[in-house]
Amino acid sequence: MDALDLLLNRRSIGRLSAPAPEGKALENIIRAGLRAPDHGGLTPWRFVISQGEGLQKLANILVKAAKAENSDEAVIEKVKNAPFRAPMVITVIAKVTPHDKVPAFEQHLSAGCAVHAMQMAAVAQDYQGFWRSGKWMFHQEVRDAFHLKGDDQIVGFLYLGTAGCTPMKVPDRDLSRFVEFL
């Protein structure tokens, strides 16, 4: 796939089926994440892969957090089902190293870039992905389950799998709304 075509036309599809990427394809996805811009060479990334039983473990973590907030049944049901929208979920964590010149913000951005790079690498190999977040990724129960310390932060859940339909066309946006010259 042409790199520019990928950059200009990638879309998200909110529900994915098996197969999930595996073997070399999955390795490429992780390696793409490891190519995220990295100020100071701090490698501020952790990728926690859930599939099969791992999806159930992720659901259990989210349900525990929702219950800790006395959430109503509808919310608990929603988080219980959320991880099963794809055969694989990669929880992407910014692993922050305190540094004089590289604030936590930049390390969070770097982990965000990793999510995007991995989503692109999935699409480039005929898989699909979508990025989800939500308040639970800031919850202490979830932080503890993923052993987050200090300024560490989950920056997203990258759902990966195979699309059952063709992605929608990208919106045609008027560049002049977004671009100005100084």
Ligand SMILES: Cc1cc2nc3c(=O)[nH]c(=O)nc-3n(C[C@H](O)[C@H](O)[C@H](O)COP(=O)(O)O)c2cc1C
């Ligand atoms: C940090 C971040 C978190 C996101 N979290 C969610 C989310 O929780 N739920 C959601 O529907 N979309 C979320 N999105 C947006 C989708 O991933 C997606 O970009 C959006 O639906 C537009 O689709 P597209 O990628 O095809 O343009 C998030 C995007 C980013 C950058």
